[in-house]
Amino acid sequence: MILSEEERERLADIVRLQPTKNKELQERWGMESGSEVHSYLEDHLADYYYRNDDSYICATPEAAELTGADPGLEGDENGVEIIRVPELEAQVFEVVAGPDERSESVVSVLQKVRSAFDADPEVDAVREALQSLRRKGVVEVVYRTVPTFKLAVERDDVDVEVV
Structure with a gap:
């Protein structure tokens, strides 16, 4: 799966912000709703994220490797x-x-x-x-x-x- 620049940047956001929620990504990405975030994730990044036991959004190890972003870091x-x-x-x-x-x-x-x-x-x-x-x-x-x-x-x- 080849990612566009926007998809790669948003995937890096997930890596850095994990574990995160739809609401946090909605605000960061300027989307209208959590449903829009969910749809984007499913349509564009389904292979690179999962939901943990608490339903938070997490990146797969491949996502971190692909983006070069550091998990759990913002700066x-x-x-x-x-x-x-x-x-x-x-x-x-x-x-x-x-x-x-x-x-x-x-x-x-x-x-x-x-x-x-x-x-x-x-x-x-x-x-x-x-x-x-x-x-x-x-x-x-x-x-x-x-x-x-x-x-x-x-x-x-x-x-x-x-x-």
Whole structure:
């Protein structure tokens, strides 16, 4: 299936906004109704989206690959403005060292999550959360004896939405 420029741009919107609703796409695309969004999705992008268990619109992995867009990110050339992440990633983002602070190990971040929240994640889950945030461009890795992490952006410059 070959996509037009408009279809590719709208598919990239779905990738970045996922999970999203008809209403959000309606506003973004300047459409009259959620029904119009649904019809567009079915007529133009049926192979590249699905609805999750909560009926939110999500992009297929092929859609992300095709568009080159980053899932769950919104922003522009000035940087990331909104990230949509699972709860653990939101907690990690909240406690990891800031951009002007000394970077910290996975275990340090784990202890901060445990202390700040009523949570007891595994160290591997925190490592995965840090790596996911790194791929989103909001956390950076500093290599010392072990890889350490800190924010790559000011915490207040990014809105975090838990999905």
